Amino acid sequence: MKDITEFKAWFSNEISQYPLIAKSNPLSLNELCYVLRQSGRDFSVGWPADTGYGTVPSVQNCFIPSRDLKRKIMLTDFYPVEPGDCCDDTFLGDIRVDVIPEQLAFGSSIEKALEDWGHELTEIHTLLGCCELLAGMAEEAAELSQAALKLRRTIDKSNPTPVSTSEASHRLNEEFADVVLCAAALGLDREEVERFIREKAARWSMRLEVDD
Template sequence: MSMEETAVLLSIQPEWCSRIFSGWKTVEIRKTRPVSLKEPFKCYIYCTKGTKFFCWKAVDHLYFDDGSHNLFDRRADGMVVGEFICDDIRRIGPEYCAVKEDIESAISGSLLTVPQVKDYAGWKSGMSYADLKDLYAWHITELKMYETPLDLAAFHLRCENALRWCNNGGCAMHIERPANGNCCGNYGLQLNRPPQSWCYVVGPGECHKELQEQVKATLNRIYPRKKVSDILPKPEILGQLAEELAEASAAASKLRRKIDGKNPTPKTLEECWEDLKKEIGDVMNSIDALTEQDPQNYHEFMSECGEYAEPKMERWLYRLTEQKEEHT
């Protein structure tokens, strides 16, 4: 276990995991950053427990004919569900509080509002700059979602973090395993609980990778996974996408009516938001089906859409600013 193999394990709530893998969330805001790792470095994503997180694509199909679930139940919370490369970390200092545009630029891609960020940082009005702590924006790139999630036991704390154990051959519990690669036999270093925010880790070991591939192969053999694109041709999937976009548009219009109150709707504000989320979820499913059998997968497609989105957002803001200046 050399320093080159050291990575970071991040604890992320299920709803934020979903937004990361959808390609919408490209920045993770944290109160600290690694000091012994330089960008770029690998980050593993641990999906925290509590809420069902439907990312386990390898077992999406594991449902019985009567509608009941098998023991997997499609849950991936409480497991390591993917990884990414952090290629840049931007400091967000107290000076960002003074200019709204500065902090909005710094947190762009995090999907957090300015009040949410200030609340997370503990920045309160009336506090001096000396009492305000820095935040750090970790940039997400080269995202990969595992088809078969990993257990925490696949990872070890970095040997250099343990006071009584040194690295590799000098470690009293180091084990040579030519067949599966070297690993540390010190179970005190084996990860058995997730970090509150993040921690240094080494892993997963070769034996866990082999086990993961065996599980995946067995599941695919016993339960061959059907795709929407195996049943519907692309023109039909495009037609479905068009319908879902229209329904998302209608849900957005209803939410607008609820917000401005000029054309009332009996639904509550929360119901309108939930309807919009459901329809956007249907749009995402249609895009997933459209890209299932293409060399360019869903995440690459969404990432490239994001590249178009950024300059379009700049033009949108420019036009709004120009209009505002004309009126004033």
């Protein structure tokens, strides 16, 4: 690969192996680095930042902060490693990307929808009560689990199903929405849930780094 055109052609072939990631538009830095890692090749990635310049020296070996992984990016340039400049044969070069400004904070649209229907959700809690809502949440969570397994089948193709990846993805989102609605109606502690999300995301990231 000698330039961005050849890199994009190579990357297009690599990302085609991951249909869900290939559907992402724009791509996140996390998705880019995942595909690069899976290829067995190593690259550095850099982007302009408010504080100067952000960089990942090695997608295979470097820890990448979660705040950077969620950035939406656009491929802009590629600089191949010069012969003899690197002792690692798997390192192919430096990828340059532009960070796309985030117009809407993650989750804000979901939060807005829950706020818009807050009164109705409170009435549902009053009418059904905690026990019935918990039973409903357990049922919806089980259906979410099945939807996730069905989507996995459409991707790995080890156990073929007539359902398309698009249909399975739509069903997964639908079942997830049901679980979120049950949680909202129950009035779960959102601050505690947010804390758990941050803690668990950090643990997952650390485990992945150890596995790598």
